[in-house]
Amino acid sequence: MLLREAVTFAQMLGLDKALHYSGLPKLEAQLHLRVIWLLFVTERGHTTRFDFPRILQLDPELPELEVDENPPILFAFISLSKLFQSFARAMDGDGTSQTQEYFAFMHDRLREVSQGPHSSTDLQKADFLLTQQWMRVVLWKTSMYYINLSSDATDEGLSICFPDRIARNVARNIELFPRSVIEAHGLGMEMKLFEVAMSLADILLCLPSNFEGKQLMNVGPKDVLNRLAQFLTHFRGGSDNNIKLQILHDKMQEISRSVVRQPQLLEDDDQDPNAEWTNPRMISVIE
Missing domain, CATH: 1.25.40 (Serine Threonine Protein Phosphatase 5, Tetratricopeptide repeat)
Incomplete structure (x- = not known):
């Protein structure tokens, strides 16, 4: 309920539309973009896991998220948003x-x-x-x-x-x-x-x-x-x-x-053949 309310408020403010950002100072525009992308990521994850309808669609012409005062956190957030x-x-x-x-x-x-x-x-x-x-x-x-x-x-x-x-x-x-x-x-x-x-x-x-x-x-x-x-x-x-x-x-x-x-092939002769999980070193067979 709180997530849906937050999304609705953001839509009422126009944060999901590119037009909202025309004329805004750069710092203010970036703060608004972070809010709408955070809501987008949160709603998409939540509605997918619980099979709920989605209401937030972002304008494809939104300005790009940029990194400024806190690069480590913002780089990770931008990557997650792109994902x-x-x-x-x-x-x-x-x-x-x-x-x-x-x-x-x-x-x-x-x-x-x-x-x-x-x-x-x-x-x-x-x-x-x-x-x-x-x-x-x-x-x-x-x-x-x-x-x-x-x-x-x-x-x-x-x-x-x-x-x-x-x-x-x-x-x-x-x-x-x-x-x-x-x-x-x-x-x-x-x-x-x-x-x-x-x-x-x-x-x-x-x-x-x-x-x-x-x-x-x-x-x-x-x-x-x-x-x-x-x-x-x-x-x-x-x-x-x-x-x-x-x-x-x-x-x-x-x-x-x-x-x-x-039967399974064991890497080491002394491994327990009855163990459910005998070798956590599975990285070698993945990817």
């Missing part, structure tokens, strides 16, 4: 038919958005990297309503196995930062990680044969899923009443019952 701008264009469409070529192009654009060479804090890096992967799996799920996905697609974003790639990226990224850094982003981050894990679990359940060969890798899809589940089990202290976590665990049990577990 959400690319995500919004991918999800809302650009007026062209939503074909395989369209989704392949949008996947490329979303993947290529970077934080830039400027320094940022671990808090900012974790938010950007994990949010980007979440956006990619949301776009992939959306594409299923418009195109046919296949296991042998040349573009990874058009592959039915895409959640495996995204889950591996996420598992790698959560190893790069202290748990406290990721948990600092609260419920929103928890929901993003759950969506990635659930997407992988659903594909493992529906198409187990597509992953039989991959499970022979040092770190197979089920190992990646186990790692994400372990991380989420203790996210912000964990909770026995977490419905999403129970659903994820139920899916994992069903996967274990329906898929014959393949």
Whole structure:
């Protein structure tokens, strides 16, 4: 309610229109731009996670965000704003038919958005990297309503196995930062990680044969899923009443019952073959 009220006030002031900024002093214009972009990022993330309607659309002719008095913070904010701008264009469409070529192009654009060479804090890096992967799996799920996905697609974003790639990226990224850094982003981050894990679990359940060969890798899809589940089990202290976590665990049990577990190749002779997650050094098999 408060977010919707803030967005409405901003629209009444015209902050979402390019005309509002004509004649404004540069500093004042930049402050107004930061407000409207912050609202845009917040609303887009919130409405996507909860499947609520969006009301804020930004004028494509808005002036550019610029860096002035606080470069580290503003560089990271501008990068995040560009990421959400690319995500919004991918999800809302650009007026062209939503074909395989369209989704392949949008996947490329979303993947290529970077934080830039400027320094940022671990808090900012974790938010950007994990949010980007979440956006990619949301776009992939959306594409299923418009195109046919296949296991042998040349573009990874058009592959039915895409959640495996995204889950591996996420598992790698959560190893790069202290748990406290990721948990600092609260419920929103928890929901993003759950969506990635659930997407992988659903594909493992529906198409187990597509992953039989991959499970022979040092770190197979089920190992990646186990790692994400372990991380989420203790996210912000964990909770026995977490419905999403129970659903994820139920899916994992069903996967274990329906898929014959393949033997795994171990890097070290003394590793425990019964361990669910024996090797956090999965970076070597990701990307």
